[in-house]
Amino acid sequence: MxxxxxxxxxxxxxxxxxxxxxxxxxxxxxxxxxxxxxxxxxxxxxxxxxxxxxxxxxxxxxxxxxxxxxxxxxxxxxxxxxxxxAAGREAALAEAEPLIPESADPAVAALREERRALLLAALDRLSTEQRLAVTYRYLLEMDEAETAQALGWPRGTVKSRLNRALKKLSKLLPPPDGSQPPGSEDKP
Incomplete structure (x- = not known):
C-alpha cells in the first residue's frame, strides 16, 4: 500500500x-x-x-x-x-475508548473506572522512559520489536525499562483481587 x-x-x-x-x-x-x-x-x-x-x-x-x-x-x-x-490524561483516554454498553453492570463499570484512575496515577509516578515503554507495549498493544522501532531504542532497552516499570507498578497498584500486597499488612 x-x-x-x-x-x-x-x-x-x-x-x-x-x-x-x-x-x-x-x-x-x-x-x-x-x-x-x-x-x-x-x-x-x-x-x-x-x-x-x-x-x-x-x-x-x-x-x-x-x-x-x-x-x-x-x-x-x-x-x-x-x-x-493524570486527570487530564484520564479524560483523554476515556474519550478515545468506546463507551461502556448500557447493559453493563454499573458496579463493574465503577470498579473499572477506579482501576483505570489508579493505573493512570501509578503511570504518572514512572519515569518518562518507563511510561513510554509501558504505553507502547501494553496500552497500544505493540510487541517488543515494534515498541523498540517506534521509540528508536534497542530491544534490550525496551525489555529492561519494561521490567523496571512493571516492578514499580506492582508496588504502586493493589492486586486485582483487592487483597493487600505482600508485606503491606504492617503499614498504615
Whole structure:
C-alpha cells in the first residue's frame, strides 16, 4: 500500500488513514494530547505523507507512524507550555475508548473506572522512559520489536525499562483481587 501511495494513489492514502486513525488517536491521547489529539493525528498523518520517501521498504508502518504521533504530541505540548495531569490524561483516554454498553453492570463499570484512575496515577509516578515503554507495549498493544522501532531504542532497552516499570507498578497498584500486597499488612 505504501508503494501505491508513493506512486500518487490518493485512494491508498485514504485507506492508510482509515486503517491507522484509531490507533493514532489512542496514542496521542495516551501521550497527553487531550483535546488536541485529533489535531495532533491530522498533523502526524500530513507529516507521514510528506516523509514517505524516507520510509524504509519492508519496515512496519505502525511503529513508524506512532513515532511521528509521539513527536507531534510532544511538539504540541511544548508549544502550548502545558503539562497534562493524570486527570487530564484520564479524560483523554476515556474519550478515545468506546463507551461502556448500557447493559453493563454499573458496579463493574465503577470498579473499572477506579482501576483505570489508579493505573493512570501509578503511570504518572514512572519515569518518562518507563511510561513510554509501558504505553507502547501494553496500552497500544505493540510487541517488543515494534515498541523498540517506534521509540528508536534497542530491544534490550525496551525489555529492561519494561521490567523496571512493571516492578514499580506492582508496588504502586493493589492486586486485582483487592487483597493487600505482600508485606503491606504492617503499614498504615
Amino acid at each position: 505504501i508503494a501505491r501511495v508513493r506512486a500518487g494513489d490518493t485512494q491508498a492514502y485514504a485507506e492508510l488513514v482509515r486503517a491507522y486513525t484509531g490507533t493514532a488517536l489512542r496514542a496521542a491521547a495516551a501521550f497527553g494530547a487531550g483535546a488536541d489529539a485529533e489535531d495532533v493525528v491530522q498533523s502526524a498523518f500530513f507529516k507521514a505523507y510528506r516523509a514517505l520517501g524516507h520510509f524504509k521498504p519492508g519496515a512496519s508502518f505502525r511503529p513508524w507512524l506512532l513515532r511521528i504521533v509521539m513527536n507531534e504530541t510532544r511538539n504540541t505540548l511544548r508549544s502550548a507550555l502545558r503539562q497534562r495531569s
